[in-house]
Amino acid sequence: MTTQFFSDAGILAAPLDALMAAAAAMRDREYGSIHTYSRKVFIPLTYLCRDVCAYCTFAKPPKAGEPVFLSRDEVLAIARAGAAAGCTEALFTLGERPELRYRAAREALAALGHETTIGYLAEMCQAVLEETGLLPHANPGTLTEEEMLRLRGGCVSQGMMLESVSPRLCAPGGPHYGSPDKHPTARLETLERAGVANIPFTTGILIGIGETREERLEALRAIDASHGRHGHIQEVIIQNFRAKDDTRMSAAPEPGFDELLWTIAAARLILAPGISVQAPPNLSAREYPRLIAAGINDWGGISPVTIDHVNPEAPWPHISALAENTALAGKILVQRLPLYPRYLFARAHWLDVKLVAPTLRCADSDGFARGEAWSPGGHAPPPAPAYLPYTRPDARLTAALNAATQGDGLGEDDIIRLFAAxxxxxxxxxxxxxxxxxxxxxxxxxxxxxxxxxxxxxxxxxxxxxxxxxxxxxxxxxxxxxxxxxxxxxxxxxxxxxxxxxxxxxxxxxxxxxxxxxxxxxxxxxxxxxxxxxxxxxxxxxxxxxxxxxxxxxxxxxxxxxxxxxxxxxxxxxxxxxxxxxxxxxxxxxxxxxxxxxxxxxxxxxxxxxxxxxxxxxxxxxxxxxxxxxxxxxxxxxxxxxxxxxxxxxxxxxxxxxxxxxxxxxxxxxxxxxxxxxxxxxxxxxxxxxxxxxxxxxxxxxxxxxxxxxxxxxxxxxxxxxxxxxxxxxxxxxxxxxxxxxxxxxxxxxxxxxxxxxxxxxxxxxxxxxxxxxxxxxxxxxxxxxxxxxxx
CATH class of the missing domain: 3.20.20.70 (Aldolase class I)
Structure with a gap:
């Protein structure tokens, strides 16, 4: 029924409601009632960046007398606050290769005992892992193979937004002009290197910065093709451009909500079913049910401790409110790890051996976040089962319950479905x-x-x-x-x-x-x-x-x-x-x-x-x-x-x-x-x-x-x-x-x-x-x- 939408021409021609319905059906076949998010802290290791993207307020030049990198103590203080708040992920956000542009970055790194930002990042990831038990995920942008492998020893996953594959956006007057790391060739090479290095990877596209719908589909096809070769793409973020003051694009029009819904649905139909599709909930005026209806199955990282440093004007929703709104759409909010379940279960291939123990300590049997201090035999009192309003058992679960009550033997899939409840x-x-x-x-x-x-x-x-x-x-x-x-x-x-x-x-x-x-x-x-x-x-x-x-x-x-x-x-x-x-x-x-x-x-x-x-x-x-x-x-x-x-x-x-x-x-x-x-x-x-x-x-x-x-x-x-x-x-x-x-x-x-x-x-x-x-x-x-x- 939905194959008519799988070609670019079919996606471009389809009515939005039909496209969303097809995407939601595909999502439901893969993920059922589960809708995930990662409880995390954001650690902005440095705001310096050699790129000058026209929409970005994260990157800032150095200021006299102000440190340009977080210190080890500052990093660990943020991570410990996250661990105390029940987080499992430490997301390192930072600019790309600032030492290639700023003397202040080079001097600061030298004082920290490093030549490159990636070297210091690797040290901080190890420190957070060892000192707090949080699982690091790094978003440092384009990387060499050597840099990726260095980070692999301390990060359970890595990421880089592809953003776009349109070279037009790098031309004079374009949002990526003067930003060498944003050239599509450099981004795609990094995406490919991650697959070769067996690194579970997050990527995504940024919509509304001047690209066409056709170029969005081209970017999604490129992501899917790389995943087809290596199987390494955990999730794809569909992020909508937000105009910000003090940027070159402060007056640029933001994409309409229907444009975001169309792109989400297109992503779900193009990408392999096992790739999660995500939309940040703080960027969409709390239109949670419609985002879910478009085909997403993940909210991305939500922090009870730190702001969204990339979009500081957009506060995170409270997790309890997000759970309720997710339930209104018929889904159950489940906390996940920065490493998705299928990668955890195949950990010999995807995870450095030193990271296995800390990741398993955080995991439940489904590969999601454990989410509780209680363990069998321990002193901690058992948690009361969480109650979520509005959700209802689906037809498959109901049928399995009826069959079991009648004394019928259940098949493996039905039993697994019961255990997933x-x-x-x-x-x-x-x-x-x-x-x-x-x-x-x-x-x-x-x-x-x-x-x-x-x-x-x-x-x-x-x-x-x-x-x-x-x-x-x-x-x-x-x-x-x-x-x-x-x-x-x-x-x-x-x-x-x-x-x-x-x-x-x-x-x-x-x-x-x-x-x-x-x-x-x-x-x-x-x-x-x-x-x-x-x-x-x-x-x-x-x-x-x-x-x-x-x-x-x-x-x-x-x-x-x-x-x-x-x-x-x-x-x-x-x-x-x-x-x-x-x-x-x-x-x-x-x-x-x-x-x-x-x-x-x-x-x-x-x-x-x-x-x-x-x-x-x-x-x-x-x-x-x-x-x-x-x-x-x-x-x-x-x-x-x-x-x-x-x-x-x-x-x-x-x-x-x-x-x-x-x-x-x-x-x-x-x-x-x-x-x-x-x-x-x-x-x-x-x-x-x-x-x-x-x-x-x-x-x-x-x-x-x-x-x-x-x-x-x-x-x-x-x-x-x-x-x-x-x-x-x-x-x-x-x-x-x-x-x-x-x-x-x-x-x-x-x-x-x-x-x-x-x-x-x-x-x-x-x-x-x-x-x-x-x-x-x-x-x-x-x-x-x-x-x-x-x-x-």
Whole structure:
């Protein structure tokens, strides 16, 4: 329908309304309801410039007694103010090569220890990155390849406005006369060099300075052609000329608003769909809905701290007002980074290795700005979900919710769409999940009184997320290495029963000296101590390890474990059930097929298991979708999963995070959605969705209980795995507090056993009258085990 507009002739001839409609439709296919902006500070490193553009008020000549460059302290003061205001981007604005025109610039640079402005810019970008965590984006104009590569080490992205490809504008009397850096050839060469250097790049055109519509289309075609060769153009800015006093063009007519709308629509139709089209909101008299209707999907940089130094007469809109106006146009405002998501996800190609860690620290799972201080396991309170008026779920989201509620299996794309929900869409997903929970489970929230017994933290696997295991590469992590005596296992079991527990959950590292007999002995120790105790133990990795050391099949070994007292298995060691992620996260661990092989064998011998997901590290929503679909398929096949347990990644002490290779766990929005979407996708085959109060804290758990979860897991008399990773929670949520939390969420508590039956009343009495826990004993490894563990 819209192909008639794709040629220059078609664009030039089309009515504006038709052109805008075609552009908006193209934008919606690519970006849906998401409309982005970057929260940033503007750092005007210098106002000196060798060019003399006829419309510019940014460039100023040097004045006696006034510094011509911001000092390091001044730069960092601006950046720190931005960081305190929630910014993620430091945009460096500056004139082009002033040292080629002004002695004052050369002398100032020499005093700063540099020969060129670009050299000083590179130093300041590094300083801002290291001192404040803001991600630098530099707009220094035309650059050589060497200069671009120098900046690439400290900037996550770079930019230069192409402005125009019309040589006429450089002729005498034209706006670019006397400005050598504005010649189209120089601008296009810089654009091309950025692509060759794998630099995510921002560019754009300036309209209303004397160019024709045909010349605008020519400029857009040139940008698109360069992107076609290199894929490096993140966004294109359509900026309208504003006449300013004290310039040669102070009396020049400004382009009409329809002219701006026409150019935006043309840009959207010409440019590759993945290139964002942006229009500055402070330059358009707050005509936000019509700008969106013309095809933009981004507002560019908005600063809560600094003015627009290029257009100082045009104040930024308040971000809250911008969000509301964006919502009026049916879009959800989302904060992004200066590096767009697709470049972050392909970071090995587009990002200097030194910039990966600081960028990931700022990012959520979609590659947008994290936007909150909260992380799983931390002390910060979870943020309340943001509410945006006026937005409504679109037809695709509504259809996915209806299908899930009816119990239909969802495809990957539909699940990803659910995970992308924000604003009113987020509310709709959570409400649908909670209504489904109410229909399936009523208003009861269950929990179990249990005790974790982690019998050893010595492990010869090298999972990059694990802060629990001890070995050659883990000496600096929390706590000493230990290997519990069976007597300590028995003592803890007896104490747990006396304190009301019906379950012990046993898991540990893969000790190099453990065999299948070790795990059998652990089961016997529990059963000899308390025959009635339910043993919920051994990850699929431990089961596979035990079977292989005895030369038994999985089925044969699981039958031996069951005979020794094992009653159910935790579905841990799952992490993300997709080998693309596992290859980077835990390459020497079970692969996806092997994990399911253990689960199927367990279900076939009559052992029920849980299912889990550990999320918020290096994966993307695509991988969550694959994981959930595989869990559902297994449950349809065997029916052996008792529950689905989302486990948010706790990052603080995780080696992967400490080495700069992961995000800071999921955001609260993502954590809530994992429970809500899990409820919807797994309906009706898994009826119990558990929230981890250890990872999310009590307030976070309440939000998930309102979004599809119906179970709070165990009271956990001892928990060491999450705490080893840095979690602040985890040491026993006593039954009285557990039930208080449930009632505070407006629900009715139910004390259950492991398999979701009611717990014996005698154990409830013991649980509510429990004595204080005795100190745990961490048995030191025997000398021979120390030697062997150290050799791993």
């Amino acid at each position: 924000r604003g009113a869409e987020f509310d709709a997903v959570c409400a649908a999940a909670d209504e489904l929970r109410r229909n399936v489970n009523g208003d009861t929230v269950s929990y179990v009184v249990n005790r974790n017994i982690n019998y050893t933290n010595i492990c010869y696997y090298h999972c990059k997320f694990c802060a629990f295991s001890k070995g050659k590469t883990h000496e600096d992590l929390r706590g000493p290495a230990y290997d519990l005596d069976l007597a300590e296992v028995s003592r803890r079991t007896e104490e747990a029963w006396a304190r009301g527990a019906t379950e012990v959950c046993m898991q540990g590292g893969i000790h190099p000296d453990y065999t299948g007999e070790t795990y059998l002995a652990l089961c016997r120790a529990v059963k000899e101590a308390v025959p009635q105790m339910h043993i919920h133990a051994f990850s699929p990795l431990e089961v596979r390890h035990g079977a292989s050391t005895l030369g038994l099949s999985l089925t044969a070994y699981l039958e031996k474990l069951r005979a020794a007292g094992l009653a159910s298995l935790p579905g841990t060691a799952a992490e993300i059930l997709d080998d693309e992620v596992r290859a980077a996260l835990c390459p020497d661990k079970l692969n996806t097929a092997e994990w399911f092989e253990v689960m199927q064998a367990a279900h076939e011998v009559g052992l029920r298991t849980t299912s889990t997901i550990m999320f918020g590290h290096i994966e993307q929503p695509l991988h969550w979708a694959r994981h959930l679909r595989r869990i559902r398929a297994q449950q349809v096949k065997t029916g052996g999963f008792t529950e689905f347990v989302p486990l948010p990644f706790v990052h603080m002490e995780a080696p992967l995070y400490r080495k700069g290779g992961s995000r800071q766990g999921p955001t609260m929005r993502e954590a809530i959605l994992m429970h809500a979407v899990g409820r919807l996708v797994l309906n009706p085959v898994i009826s119990n969705i558990q929230v981890s109060w250890v990872k999310l804290g009590e307030e976070g758990a309440k939000q998930c209980l309102a979004s599809g979860a119906n179970d709070l897991g165990g009271t956990l008399m001892n928990e060491s795995i999450s705490r080893a990773a840095g979690a602040a929670h985890g040491q026993e949520l006593e039954p009285a507090r557990m039930e208080g939390l449930i009632r505070a969420a407006g629900r009715t508590p139910r004390l259950r056993n492991t398999l979701y039956g009611d717990a014996p009343e005698s154990q409830r009495t013991r649980a509510f009258g429990a004595a204080e826990l005795s100190p745990i004993i961490l048995t030191h490894p025997k000398p021979r085990l120390k030697t062997q563990a150290a050799a791993q």
